[in-house]
Each structure stands twice: as C-alpha cells, then as structure tokens.
Amino acid sequence: MAVDILAVAAHADDIELGCAGTLVRWKAKGGRFGIVDLTRGEMGTRGSVETRDREARQAAEILGAEFRETLDFGDGGLRQTRENELALIEVIRRERPRLILTSFPDDRHPDHRRAGELTTDAAFYAGLRRIETSFPAHRPQQTIYFSTAYVHAPTFVVDVTEAMETRRAAVRAFASQFHDPRSTEPTTLLSAKGFLEAIEARARHFGFLIGVEFGEGFVSKRPPRVEDPIAAFEGFEPGF
Ligand SMILES: [Zn+2]
Numbered sequence: 001m002a003v004d005i006l007a008v009a010a011h012a013d014d015i016e017l018g019c020a021g022t023l024v025r026w027k028a029k030g031g032r033f034g035i036v037d038l039t040r041g042e043m044g045t046r047g048s049v050e051t052r053d054r055e056a057r058q059a060a061e062i063l064g065a066e067f068r069e070t071l072d073f074g075d076g077g078l079r080q081t082r083e084n085e086l087a088l089i090e091v092i093r094r095e096r097p098r099l100i101l102t103s104f105p106d107d108r109h110p111d112h113r114r115a116g117e118l119t120t121d122a123a124f125y126a127g128l129r130r131i132e133t134s135f136p137a138h139r140p141q142q143t144i145y146f147s148t149a150y151v152h153a154p155t156f157v158v159d160v161t162e163a164m165e166t167r168r169a170a171v172r173a174f175a176s177q178f179h180d181p182r183s184t185e186p187t188t189l190l191s192a193k194g195f196l197e198a199i200e201a202r203a204r205h206f207g208f209l210i211g212v213e214f215g216e217g218f219v220s221k222r223p224p225r226v227e228d229p230i231a232a233f234e235g236f237e238p239g240f
Pocket residue numbers: 010011013014109112
C-alpha cells in the first residue's frame with residue numbers, strides 16, 4: 001500500500017526536528033507516511049549506530065510511520081552516486097508517495113545539503129520510464145524542503161500546534177543525541193544546553209507567522225494552490 005508522504009533525510013532525527021509535526025497531523029487525518037534515513041549515523045559524535053537505530057525505531061513508532069528504512073549512503077560524506085540515486089528511486093517507486101519532504105539543499109551540514117539534492121533528483125528521475133528498476137515509474141507531485149541548521153524563508157507554514165506533544169516525544173526518543181547532564185560523551189551542537197529550546201522557539205516563530213502556537217515552515221519551488229485567500233490569512237489582525 002502506497003504512502004502519501006515520504007520524508008527523506010541524511011540522519012535519523014533530522015525528520016523529527018524539522019517536519020515531524022506535519023507528518024503527525026497527516027496521520028491524524030487518516031493519511032500514511034514513511035521515513036527514509038539515508039545514512040546509519042556512524043560518524044555521530046555521541047551514541048553508537050546500534051543506539052541510534054533503536055532510538056530511530058522508537059521515534060518512528062511514536063510518530064506513527066508506516067515504515068522507517070535506513071540506507072547506507074555514508075554519514076559524514078554522503079555519496080551522491082548513481083548507485084545511491086537508483087537505490088532511492090527504487091524506494092520512491094515502491095512506496096509511490098505524492099509528496100516528498102527533505103532537507104533544504106543549503107545547510108551548515110554538507111550531508112543535509114547533499115541529501116536534499118540527491119532526493120530532489122531521485123524524485124524526478126523516478127518518473128522516467130526508461131530508467132528501469134524493479135518497480136514501475138512514479139513521480140511525486142512535489143518535493144518540499146524543511147530547514148535544518150540554517151533557516152529559510154518559508155513558502156508556506158503548516159499549523160502543527162496539535163502535533164507538538166507527539167513531536168517532542170519523538171525527539172526525546174533520541175536520548176543519546178540531546179542534552180543530558182549525566183552524559184560523559186563530548187558535547188555537540190545538538191546536545192548543547194538550549195538546543196531543543198531553540199528548535200522549539202523556531203516552531204513557535206513559524207507558528208507566529210500564521211497566527212497559531214506552533215508551525216513548521218517549508219520551502220517549495222512551486223507555490224501551493226490556495227482556494228480561499230481570505231481564509232488563508234484569517235485571524236491575523238484584530239479588529240481595531
Ligand atoms: Zn542531520
């Protein structure tokens with residue numbers, strides 16, 4: 001059975017920090033989504049591959065993903081090879097998503113940039129019949145991008161207020177990656193005190209932009225079609 005949305009990123013936890021609220025909302029509406037991590041996280045400063053794998057599975061369960069698949073494109077040097085492109089094309093064709101969410105192809109971490117580029121290209125090539133794999137051609141209707149370290153002006157913002165508790169729980173599943181005062185492992189950008197507060201503040205800011213408590217911002221090269229422009233901006237200005 002096909003999924004409606006496929007979320008693809010370099011590392012387990014990129015999805016949870018960037019777009020998990022949107023996935024949870026979609027699930028709540030009866031939709032289906034899957035997650036693909038392009039690397040095993042073997043270069044991570046904290047936690048082992050086994051720990052991260054366990055944490056990723058737990059997070060996927062909390063979010064309600066239909067599946068979470070880990071590919072092995074090389075952490076800390078994600079390889080944009082034809083072979084890897086074909087492996088991702090195969091997953092896209094098998095799952096037939098209508099929408100792909102991935103990291104914006106410009107970021108502090110080169111793996112995030114490469115993941116965004118590779119996924120954009122694979123989503124397009126998946127629709128070319130002459131590229132033969134074991135599943136028939138399928139092209140998602142759009143690839144849209146979430147920000148990781150760098151923030152990008154969003155094309156649109158999804159209200160994720162109702163999904164925030166579940167998103168937080170999924171993020172907490174990655175206990176080895178985030179701040180833990182008892183941990184003896186080296187401190188990283190993610191595990192520094194205040195990182196999760198900053199991520200939460202970003203969701204608040206995106207929410208503020210659309211007049212709700214929490215939001216997730218996305219960049220799309222094609223703007224979404226809006227049926228009712230008045231409803232889209234409802235409740236912004238109090239009547240003076
Ligand atoms: Zn990452």
